[in-house]
Amino acid sequence: MARSETSPAKRSDVLRDLLEEIEVQRLKKQEEVRDCPLPRLKRFTQQELADEACPTYKNLLVGRSLRMPSRQTLTRIANYLECSSTQRNNLLLAARYLPENLELEGDALQLALEQARHLMCTLPYPAMLVTHSLHVEAFNELFQRLFELPPLNTLPHTQRHVFSFFFRHDLPMRERSTFNDEATLVWQAGVSRSIHLFKHNNRLYQFEPWYQELVEQFCAIADIRQYWDRTPALPAKQGAPSKLILSRNALTEDWQPIQLQHIRISVCTHTYPCIMALLPLDEPARELFTSLGTAPAAELMRLV
Structure with a gap:
């Protein structure tokens, strides 16, 4: 039987890196809107992120799931967090996905x-x-x-x-x-x-x-x-x-x-x-x- 390219321990390290990057971006957005007058469409809480972009997010945070989110899920998370192109690529790289192909500079x-x-x-x-x-x-x-x-x-x-x-x-x-x-x-x-x-x-x-x-x-x-x-x-x-x-x-x-x-x-x-x-x-x-x-x-x- 062919062995998985990524061991459970290695996958756990990658997932930890990804969750840390998501939380950095989430808390940054939450701080930005903290003093905004209501009504505000987004509050950037963990529960809201789970509801809007990644249903398994809270299970990932507490370790009940070690399944790496798909690239499509990370795209939804990036859209929810209103990530810039650089921030989006930081999420992809943290999950060991290839970054998006940006324009020439x-x-x-x-x-x-x-x-x-x-x-x-x-x-x-x-x-x-x-x-x-x-x-x-x-x-x-x-x-x-x-x-x-x-x-x-x-x-x-x-x-x-x-x-x-x-x-x-x-x-x-x-x-x-x-x-x-x-x-x-x-x-x-x-x-x-x-x-x-x-x-x-x-x-x-x-x-x-x-x-x-x-x-x-x-x-x-x-x-x-x-x-x-x-x-x-x-x-x-x-x-x-x-x-x-x-x-x-x-x-x-x-x-x-x-x-x-x-x-x-x-x-x-x-x-x-x-x-x-x-x-x-x-x-x-x-x-x-x-x-x-x-x-x-x-x-x-x-x-x-």
């Missing part, structure tokens, strides 16, 4: 961004470079010309975000995307999917101060709040446009609706940073892209 992030910028400049399609928070790090000339945007470095830092492009009335993307009922429905579906993507990308960061501050900024933008808590729309069917845009041919100056499809291009082993590009789905879109790439510089400057 520092030099590794800068290298990936630089590689992505070089790649984006070679694409024959409008594209922008975004991080896991959907912050826009850069866009190429075709993207700028398609939506007649000012240079990115002239926009305030708080407006360099996908949601700002979607919602702000002083930027042309929203008006160009809601020119009739069909386009409005496609735009609303795209908004819903982008909000779902943002929440999914940052599910480990939802209790981080930067995340909460960013959500507050979003909710100050126009009418984004009415979309924030909606059930996300289903992904677009294969071949269906993810964007309908009313755009102007750079050579003829004719306005016409075009159909576009989003694709995401990862540039490293992490999902982000990534390039979001727009591919043409119909002949008017292909003609427009050709015009954006061949119009004389003077004409393009006049159109922007």
Whole structure:
């Protein structure tokens, strides 16, 4: 009979380490809310943790159970304790689970961004470079010309975000995307999917101060709040446009609706940073892209 990889004594040591880490986090949260005015949804007691996240918690504390909580249970405990990403990983490591794969930082992030910028400049399609928070790090000339945007470095830092492009009335993307009922429905579906993507990308960061501050900024933008808590729309069917845009041919100056499809291009082993590009789905879109790439510089400057 194969012997267990972890002996009972070793498992007990690991469980002790895990319970100590949980109690450190629980008592810290309890101290934070001690002087908060009532009503308070959470009191962060041992009994409440057992009721909300881990039914066997009190048995673990008194030694009636030595069964290590599953990774899923630890995720529930971390959510209940409103753990930051670092605190969540501390719980996982205490239980000898692999930590969550966090986003690139520092030099590794800068290298990936630089590689992505070089790649984006070679694409024959409008594209922008975004991080896991959907912050826009850069866009190429075709993207700028398609939506007649000012240079990115002239926009305030708080407006360099996908949601700002979607919602702000002083930027042309929203008006160009809601020119009739069909386009409005496609735009609303795209908004819903982008909000779902943002929440999914940052599910480990939802209790981080930067995340909460960013959500507050979003909710100050126009009418984004009415979309924030909606059930996300289903992904677009294969071949269906993810964007309908009313755009102007750079050579003829004719306005016409075009159909576009989003694709995401990862540039490293992490999902982000990534390039979001727009591919043409119909002949008017292909003609427009050709015009954006061949119009004389003077004409393009006049159109922007």
